[in-house]
Amino acid sequence: MTDIQNQTEYPGKWKRPPLIKRGWLRWSLWIGAAIYLSLALGTMDINWGRVAEGLPRGQKFIAAFFPPDFTSRWESILDGILESIWMTVIATVAGIALSVPVGLGAARNLAPLPVYLICRSIVAISRTFPEIILAIFAVKLFGFGPFAGFLALSIATVGFFAKLLAEDIENMDPVQAEAIKSTGASWLQWINYAVQPQVMPRMIGLSMYRLDINFRESAVVGIVGGGGIGATLLTAFDRYEFDSAAAILIVIIVIVIGLEYLSGYLRRWVQ
Amino acid sequence: MPTIETQDGPVWKRRTTAKSLLTWFCWLIGVAIVVYCWELVSERTIWFFVQDAGTQAADMASRMVPPKWDYMDVLWQPVWDTINIATLGTGIALVFAVPVAFLAARNTTPHPTIRAIALLVIVSSRSINSLIWALMLVAIIGPGVFAGVIAIALRSVGFCAKLLYESIEEIDPRQVEAITATGATRAQQLGYGIVPQIMPSFAGISVFRWDINIRESTVLGLVGAGGIGIQLDASISTLAWTQVSVILLVILATVLVSEWVSAKVRAAII
Numbered sequence: 001m002t003d004i005q006n007q008t009e010y011p012g013k014w015k016r017p018p019l020i021k022r023g024w025l026r027w028s029l030w031i032g033a034a035i036y037l038s039l040a041l042g043t044m045d046i047n048w049g050r051v052a053e054g055l056p057r058g059q060k061f062i063a064a065f066f067p068p069d070f071t072s073r074w075e076s077i078l079d080g081i082l083e084s085i086w087m088t089v090i091a092t093v094a095g096i097a098l099s100v101p102v103g104l105g106a107a108r109n110l111a112p113l114p115v116y117l118i119c120r121s122i123v124a125i126s127r128t129f130p131e132i133i134l135a136i137f138a139v140k141l142f143g144f145g146p147f148a149g150f151l152a153l154s155i156a157t158v159g160f161f162a163k164l165l166a167e168d169i170e171n172m173d174p175v176q177a178e179a180i181k182s183t184g185a186s187w188l189q190w191i192n193y194a195v196q197p198q199v200m201p202r203m204i205g206l207s208m209y210r211l212d213i214n215f216r217e218s219a220v221v222g223i224v225g226g227g228g229i230g231a232t233l234l235t236a237f238d239r240y241e242f243d244s245a246a247a248i249l250i251v252i253i254v255i256v257i258g259l260e261y262l263s264g265y266l267r268r269w270v271q
Numbered sequence: 272m273p274t275i276e277t278q279d280g281p282v283w284k285r286r287t288t289a290k291s292l293l294t295w296f297c298w299l300i301g302v303a304i305v306v307y308c309w310e311l312v313s314e315r316t317i318w319f320f321v322q323d324a325g326t327q328a329a330d331m332a333s334r335m336v337p338p339k340w341d342y343m344d345v346l347w348q349p350v351w352d353t354i355n356i357a358t359l360g361t362g363i364a365l366v367f368a369v370p371v372a373f374l375a376a377r378n379t380t381p382h383p384t385i386r387a388i389a390l391l392v393i394v395s396s397r398s399i400n401s402l403i404w405a406l407m408l409v410a411i412i413g414p415g416v417f418a419g420v421i422a423i424a425l426r427s428v429g430f431c432a433k434l435l436y437e438s439i440e441e442i443d444p445r446q447v448e449a450i451t452a453t454g455a456t457r458a459q460q461l462g463y464g465i466v467p468q469i470m471p472s473f474a475g476i477s478v479f480r481w482d483i484n485i486r487e488s489t490v491l492g493l494v495g496a497g498g499i500g501i502q503l504d505a506s507i508s509t510l511a512w513t514q515v516s517v518i519l520l521v522i523l524a525t526v527l528v529s530e531w532v533s534a535k536v537r538a539a540i541i
Contacts (some may be wrong), residue, residue, distance in 0.1 A: 040358065040359060043355075051411040051412045054412040054413050057411065058411035058412065061410060083315070085516060087312060094304050125523075128390040128486075129522065130489065130525050131485050132493065140331065141327050141328050143316075143317050216400055219400060219403065227315070252399065253395050260394070
């Protein structure tokens, strides 16, 4: 018995294999991270005195959020939420409607090179800027109100949706596309019967997801004057009515949860 | 297969009659909702300003060129701050997201009640935009970079934890079983059975979120939470459009670089 035990004994101790196999890369990443952290924390200029001073005040501030006050500002909350919802719905629909041609153009297997480049740059530009910067400019150009928010959200939707649509079209199964083409289908028929059925299930899921994002973003475009619940929220903060602000945040969270359930249900139904 | 009977025999159709009626009905309701929402929004729009937008845009564009390149000297520090807000915020978020994700995953959670609480934490953090978190934090801990870091962290916890718990739920249970069969404790099962399986997606998620956070941290300055947004806000308020165009170009460059880095790193991992 002891003989067998001696024979099966391993020469060394087992070690877990590291995630990054090349030793020098692993170590230089660690060292780089350490240098970066010391530099970042060194230049960050945190006023700890102010933080320490703020913490007891923060407790009072957080206490002021409770209990959430739904009743005293309920009318403006309801108004803001409804405006956000209208804005979200039309921005999502308009954004998706715009992103279908852009997405078709940005797919390398459908579009010729010049169209591809133009559509890709549209996607890149509208993806780069956060919704809020788009909203600032929309408010400057089109005036205050939900129309500016609608425009900002639609442009942001184009960047998001067209990119994913184009990537999905590029990854589609070419066999089906060829089969439809060989029947002598026109370009539109080809898109309708070969491309669309392949990308549709994922796109429905994504549009629900984008609806969800747009609703959340509609809460911030109001901060710069783009209409919706954000304006109500900012007013509540400015007036130090934190209990009303808490109520608004809870309403937002509840609607987002509801949208998430709805989109999960729809996705299962589609697939 | 749905067909339609004609004189020449059956002809193929894409949908059955009932199905195509249902499709049309759904479209009808959808269009009605959109038109209704559009009516309500257009009621609150001052169309005079909208018609005016073309001249406004031309005017603004003419004021924005040429960009005032000297302004770059002032911008290096805010850009560095912006990157720090995103990076440190992502780091802090990951530290908190890992335990929350393990509590929220169906196969590692200690109790269904704890799972429900973890899911609530995730959805609350995700529903509230980082700008709104920043708005609150500026009031609590004062304006500056630190409020931005915490705002980004609070927003990212939910996002990272959600993606991470989904990948924990998708692990191969046989590996965990094999580890359990050796007599490993729960902690060892976690460390040797689950963690190695989710490590690649963890790295992917963190880089993905870092990329998003760079984008979000460029605007946190609008509410006073540090980064290049402060300069943007100041330049817009003082109508210094030549500075605004420089800032927008800097944001564009930063975002493109971060996107390139994140794509490279993710390609290396996967």
